[in-house]
Structures are given as C-alpha cells and as structure tokens.
Amino acid sequence: xxxxxxxxxxxxxxxxxxxxxxxxxxxxxxxxxxxxxxxxxxxxxxxxxxxxxxxxxxxxxxxxxxxxxxxxxxxxxxxxxxxxxxxxxxxxxxxxxxxxxxxxxxxxxxxxxxxxxxxxxxxxxxxxxxxxxxxxxxxxxxxxxxxxxxxxxxxxxxxxxxxxxxxxxxxxxxxxxxxxxxxxxxxxxxxxxxxxxxxxxxxxxxxxxxxxxxxxxxxxxxxxxxxxxxxxxxxxxxxxxxxxxxxxxxxxxxxxxxxxxxxxxxxxxxxxxxxxxxxxxxxxxxxxxxxxxxxxxxxxxxxxxxxxxxxxxxxxxxxxxxxxxxxxxxxxxxxxxxxxxxxxxxxxxxxxxxxxxxxxxxxxxxxxxxxxxxxxxxxxxxxxxxxxxxxxxxxxxxxxxxxxxxxxxxxxxxxxxxxxxxxxxxxxxxxxxxxxxxxxxxxxxxxxxxxxxxxxxxxxxxxxxxxxxxxxxxxxxxxxxxxxxxxxxxxxxxxxxxxxxxxxxxxxxxxxxxxxxxxxxxxxxxxxxxxxxxxxxxxxxxxxx
Numbered sequence: 001x002x003x004x005x006x007x008x009x010x011x012x013x014x015x016x017x018x019x020x021x022x023x024x025x026x027x028x029x030x031x032x033x034x035x036x037x038x039x040x041x042x043x044x045x046x047x048x049x050x051x052x053x054x055x056x057x058x059x060x061x062x063x064x065x066x067x068x069x070x071x072x073x074x075x076x077x078x079x080x081x082x083x084x085x086x087x088x089x090x091x092x093x094x095x096x097x098x099x100x101x102x103x104x105x106x107x108x109x110x111x112x113x114x115x116x117x118x119x120x121x122x123x124x125x126x127x128x129x130x131x132x133x134x135x136x137x138x139x140x141x142x143x144x145x146x147x148x149x150x151x152x153x154x155x156x157x158x159x160x161x162x163x164x165x166x167x168x169x170x171x172x173x174x175x176x177x178x179x180x181x182x183x184x185x186x187x188x189x190x191x192x193x194x195x196x197x198x199x200x201x202x203x204x205x206x207x208x209x210x211x212x213x214x215x216x217x218x219x220x221x222x223x224x225x226x227x228x229x230x231x232x233x234x235x236x237x238x239x240x241x242x243x244x245x246x247x248x249x250x251x252x253x254x255x256x257x258x259x260x261x262x263x264x265x266x267x268x269x270x271x272x273x274x275x276x277x278x279x280x281x282x283x284x285x286x287x288x289x290x291x292x293x294x295x296x297x298x299x300x301x302x303x304x305x306x307x308x309x310x311x312x313x314x315x316x317x318x319x320x321x322x323x324x325x326x327x328x329x330x331x332x333x334x335x336x337x338x339x340x341x342x343x344x345x346x347x348x349x350x351x352x353x354x355x356x357x358x359x360x361x362x363x364x365x366x367x368x369x370x371x372x373x374x375x376x377x378x379x380x381x382x383x384x385x386x387x388x389x390x391x392x393x394x395x396x397x398x399x400x401x402x403x404x405x406x407x408x409x410x411x412x413x414x415x416x417x418x419x420x421x422x423x424x425x426x427x428x429x430x431x432x433x434x435x436x437x438x439x440x441x442x443x444x445x446x447x448x449x450x451x452x453x454x455x456x457x458x459x460x461x462x463x464x465x466x467x468x469x470x471x472x473x474x475x476x477x478x479x480x481x482x483x484x485x486x487x488x489x490x491x492x493x494x495x496x497x498x499x500x501x502x503x504x505x506x507x508x509x510x511x512x513x514x515x516x517x518x519x520x521x522x523x524x525x526x527x528x529x530x531x532x533x534x535x536x537x538x539x540x541x542x543x544x545x
Contacts, residue, residue: 047059047060047070049126049127050075051072051083051085051122051124051127051130052122052124052130054074054075054076055072055073055074055075055081055083055130055132056072056073056075057070057071057072057083057085058070058071058072058073059071061082063087065087066086066087066090066204067084067085067086067087067131067204068084068085068087069082069083069084069085070082070083070084070085071135072132074119074132079135080135081119081132081133081134081135082132082133082134082135082136083130083131083132083133084130084131084133084204085127085128085129085130086100086128086129086130088128091128091129096129097123097128097129099206100121100123100129101121101123101129103203103204103206104118104121104129104131104203105121106173106175106203107131107175107202107203107204108120108121109173110169110170110173110175110202111169112165112166112169112170114162114163114165114166114169114197114198114199115166115169115170115198115199115202116133116134116136116186116198116199116200117133117134118131118132118133119132119133119134120132136186136188136198137188138186138187138188138189139186139187140182140183140184140185140186140187141159141182141183141185141186141187141197141254141258142181142182142183144187145182145257145258145261149261150258150259150260150261150275151195151258151259153259153275153277153278153317154317155195156255156258156259157255157282157308157312157317158195159185159187159195159197159255159258160251160254160255160258160308161305161308161309162195162196162197162199163180163185163197163199163251163254163255164251164301164302164304164305164308165301165305166199167180167199167244167247167248167251167301168300168301168302168305170202171244171247171300171301175202175203176242176243176244176246176247177199177201177202177247177250178206178236178242178246178247179201179204179228179231179250180199180231180247180250180251180253180254181228181231181250181254182254182257182258183200183228184199184200184201185197185198185199185200185254186198186199186200230263231250231253231254232246232249232250233245233246233249233250233294234249234292235294243294244299244300244301245294245297245298245299246294247301248289248297248298248301248304249289249290249294249297251289251301252286252289252290253290255286256271256286256290259271259274259275259278260274260275262274264290270283271283271286271287279311279314279315279317281307281311281314281473281474281475282308282311282312282315285304285307285308285311289304307475309389310386310388310389310471310472310473310475311473313384313386313389313390313391313473314384314385314386314391314473314474315384316384384473385472385473385474385523385524385525385539386472386473386539387462387463387464387471387472387473387537387538387539388402388450388464388471389402389473390402390452390459390462391459391473391539392459392460392461392462392524392539392540392541392542393458393459394458394459395457395458395459396441396443396452396454396457396458396459397457398459399443399452399454399459403445403446403450404445406443406444406445407444407445407446407447407448408442408443408444408448409441409442409443410441410442410443411440411441412437412438412440422442422451422453422461422463423463423465423528423536423538424499424515424517424528424536425463425517425518425519425526425527425528425536425538425540426453426461426463426526426538426540430460430461430540430541431453431455431460431461431540431541439455439456440453440454440455440460441453441454441455441457442454448465449464449465449466450462450463450464450465451463451464451465460540460541461538461539461540461541462538462539462540463536463537463538464536464537464538465535465536466478466535466536471537472488472525472537474488474489475488476488476527476534476537477534478533478534478535478537479533479534480533480534481532481533481534482516482518482527482529482532482533482534483532484534485518485527485529485534486518489520489523489525491523492520492521492522492523494518494519494520494526495518495519495520495521496516496517496518496519497516497517497519498514498515498516498517499514499515499517500514500515514530515528515529515530515535516528516529516530517529521542521543522542522543523542524539524540524541524542524543525537525538525539525540525542526538526539526540
C-alpha cells in the first residue's frame with residue numbers, strides 16, 4: 001500500500017484523504033511523495049487547479065486546522081486573490097456545507113477598511129467549500145513580532161484602535177469573531193510609526209461547529225470550544241455563551257502582546273513595568289478588558305476605542321486620526337458609556353484569598369488605590385487634560401475638524417462669565433491677566449453644549465455641558481458622582497465653592513438647586529455638580545507651580 005506524502009501513513013485505495021489533515025491524495029501523488037511541508041501540499045493538490053471554473057490556484061500561502069490559503073488568479077477579472085479552501089475533514093459533518101454558505105454570506109457583508117474583503121464564496125465539486133478574499137501583501141502580526149519584537153507604543157495603539165474599529169463594525173451586525181489572535185491581524189503597511197491592518201477570518205470559527213438546531217440563530221451551542229485557547233476568554237474556554245465582551249478580552253491580549261511580545265499570564269510584571277511609556281490610563285483600559293468575569297468588562301468595543309482615543313490625545317500620542325469613526329454604522333450617534341474598571345476593593349478581596357494578613361491588607365489597599373489612581377507630579381497627562389479628545393493648546397482648525405462649523409461666534413470679550421455657555425469654572429483670570437480681549441474668540445457647538453475660547457486661534461479654555469457626549473481624558477462622565485473627581489485627580493486638592501443655580505419658572509431662588517464647583521488650578525481642570533452628579537466639565541490654562 002502507498003504512503004500518504006503528507007503524514008507518511010499508509011492508504012488503502014487509489015483515492016483517499018490524508019489520515020492527519022484530510023488533504024485529498026491519489027495513487028499518482030502518493031508514489032511521487034515529497035518531504036512534508038508546503039512542497040508536499042502543493043504536489044498533493046496538483047497545482048495549478050481551478051475552482052468554480054473561475055479561480056486558478058497558483059501557490060500555497062499557508063494553512064491551519066480549518067483551511068489552506070492559496071494565491072490564485074480570478075480568470076474573469078484578471079486579478080490576484082487569496083482563496084481559503086476549507087479542509088476536507090470538516091465535510092464529514094453533513095450540515096457543514098449549508099453552514100459554510102450561511103456564514104460566508106454574512107462575512108461577505110462586512111464592509112470596513114480594517115476588515116479583509118470577501119469577494120466571493122462557493123462549493124467546488126472536487127475541492128469543496130472556498131472563500132475568495134482580497135490578496136494582501138504584508139505580514140501577520142505574529143510574524144512581525146517574531147521577526148522584530150514589540151511594536152513602538154504609537155504603532156501598537158494604532159493597531160489596537162483599528163482592531164477595535166473592526167470589532168465595532170462586526171458587533172453592530174451581530175457577528176462575534178471568536179478567534180482574535182496575532183495570526184488573524186494582518187499588517188498591510190507600516191511606514192515609521194504608521195500602521196494599517198486588516199482583521200481576518202470573521203465567521204470562520206462559526207463555520208466549523210454544528211448549530212444547536214436547524215432554526216437556531218445561535219451558531220454555537222453550550223459546551224463548544226472554538227478558537228485558539230491561549231487567546232480565549234475564560235467563558236469561551238469553559239464552552240459557555242460568548243458575546244462582544246469575549247472578543248474584547250482577546251483583543252486586549254493581542255494589544256498587550258504587540259506592546260510586550262508576551263502575554264500577561266506569561267509575565268510576572270505589570271504592563272507599566274514592561275512598557276513604561278504607556279499611559280497608566282491605557283493600562284487600566286486593557287486591565288478592564290482582561291477581567292475574568294465578563295460582567296466586569298466594558299460592554300462595547302466602541303467605548304474602549306473612544307477611551308483609548310481620549311487617552312492618546314491627552315498624552316500627546318498620535319495614534320488616532322480625526323474622524324476615524326465617522327460614517328461607520330451608527331457610531332457617530334451612539335451614546336458613550338462609562339468603562340467599568342476593576343475597583344481596588346475587588347483587587348483586595350482577591351489578594352485576601354491568598355492569605356494576606358491585616359498588615360498586608362493595608363499595604364495592598366494603598367497599592368491597589370494608587371495602581372488605578374496614580375499620583376503625578378504634573379506630567380504629560382496632567383498637562384494635556386482633554387475633553388471629548390480636545391485639549392488646551394489645540395488649534396481652532398482642530399476644533400472645527402472635530403465638531404464641524406460652529407453655531408455661534410463671538411469676537412472680543414468672551415460671553416459674559418457665569419453664562420450657560422461658559423459655566424462657573426472658567427474665570428477671566430484663567431484667560432488674561434491684563435484684561436485685553438481683542439484677540440479672543442468664543443465658539444460654540446451642539447446648541448451651546450460645547451464651548452471653546454481661543455486666542456490667536458489657539459484654544460485657551462473649553463467647556464462641555466451636561467448633555468454633550470463623552471467626557472474627560474481620565475474617564476469622568478456626565479452623571480458620575482461628583483466625589484469621583486477627587487479620586488481621578490488625586491495629585492491636587494481642589495478648590496470647592498458653591499453657587500446658586502438660576503431659578504426656573506415658578507420657583508424661588510431660595511429653592512433652586514445649589515451648584516458645587518471644583519477647580520483643580522494646577523491641573524487646569526474643573527467641574528460643576530448638582531445633586532451630587534457631574535453636570536459640566538472645563539479645561540483651562542493650568543497655573544504654574
């Protein structure tokens with residue numbers, strides 16, 4: 001009996017499949033056996049071969065447990081494409097072909113610059129199911145890390161941002177990837193610190209498992225484990241239901257690995273120790289996504305993307321271009337929500353399980369608190385606090401690019417202070433010491449909810465009101481308890497004053513709600529609160545030490 005040229009095992013007839021990987025073999029190719037690897041695989045499939053009377057397979061690009069990928073030529077359009085041919089053993093499941101077509105149709109509907117394009121799919125009578133995708137030139141993140149080590153911080157955050165945007169688009173369509181890993185993040189180009197990626201294999205993981213019922217919309221059933229184990233969320237490893245939060249767990253692992261070339265559970269160091277230039281707030285975002293309990297993770301990729309965008313802007317890292325989310329699904333109109341970070345109390349409880357005593361508990365309380373809310377000596381993040389991703393010192397053109405054409409414009413003396421636009425935090429002394437206002441302009445957007453004061457077209461102060469979407473660079477959101485301001489800005493004790501809110505029609509001034517005003521003078525940031533909730537946020541020129 002002849003031997004299979006791929007695995008070396010004997011086969012019994014002239015037409016069989018490889019006992020190990022299901023590759024179709026024949027007596028002819030078995031007698032012409034070559035060493036295992038790419039050369040053998042190409043010989044086995046007798047390349048060039050034509051799929052669907054349209055696509056000519058030219059060479060093998062790679063493969064894995066689910067499929068092999070070939071460089072091919074579209075004979076109709078005369079262009080190069082990449083074709084993923086599903087491994088033959090998957091068709092032992094009688095429902096696989098129908099499931100493949102359903103999932104391939106869904107994957108082909110994804111349209112996003114950060115997701116590989118699926119041009120076509122089909123069932124070849126000889127080689128079975130195949131996907132036709134755009135042919136990408138570049139390398140996977142896995143190969144990049146193996147060849148050159150960790151990415152620079154801006155490039156890694158840019159890669160992470162594009163990965164999150166791909167997930168935003170897919171999750172909006174109800175598609176969970178289930179197999180986010182460096183092998184499925186393809187780097188199309190990298191010029192300096194600039195990075196452009198495509199995310200691969202949306203829908204592939206769900207193709208290889210039988211749905212729980214023919215009519216079920218859920219294409220995985222309890223107990224099924226699909227994906228690459230070391231990048232799986234705990235619930236995915238347990239075979240439980242997975243949703244967008246599972247993809248966020250895997251995405252955080254990929255971003256972590258791109259920064260360190262290792263995974264967090266393989267290192268005894270914190271991310272800030274391995275990558276000291278990363279902002280602590282960014283580390284906190286990744287830690288939030290890596291919580292074992294999915295209920296403690298952010299719910300949406302969009303929230304994580306926006307938070308990283310604000311952190312990068314606050315830290316002066318050029319990782320995100322303006323308007324990257326414009327026109328992608330309903331992103332522009334989606335309400336921002338707060339990312340829930342693991343509390344220091346939760347960290348302490350976990351450490352108590354390790355047998356820490358009372359003295360150790362006190363030390364861990366201190367450590368846990370300052371790990372999340374680190375003290376600062378007025379460094380980069382304090383100097384560039386942001387609101388909605390904008391900072392004091394940004395140009396007027398930057399604001400217009402971000403928010404569009406202003407609705408109102410006042411030249412000279414800014415609108416009277418304590419007005420609905422500027423609020424109670426920003427004061428004349430924050431803008432000028434000589435009382436000269438000729439070079440000042442005040443612009444407002446969103447019906448006065450966003451207000452910026454500019455001198456010579458450079459932002460001197462900014463205020464956002466209660467209903468504006470977004471928040472501060474450190475994660476404060478409208479409706480948060482006003483006491484959270486002191487937790488997020490521990491390096492300075494705020495000046496706290498009170499003012500009477502304007503009485504509404506039919507109410508006396510004495511019955512109007514009191515406004516609590518927080519000013520962090522050295523940080524150049526302040527807030528208003530009513531009924532113990534944050535209702536306004538302001539940034540202004542910080543005071544010198």
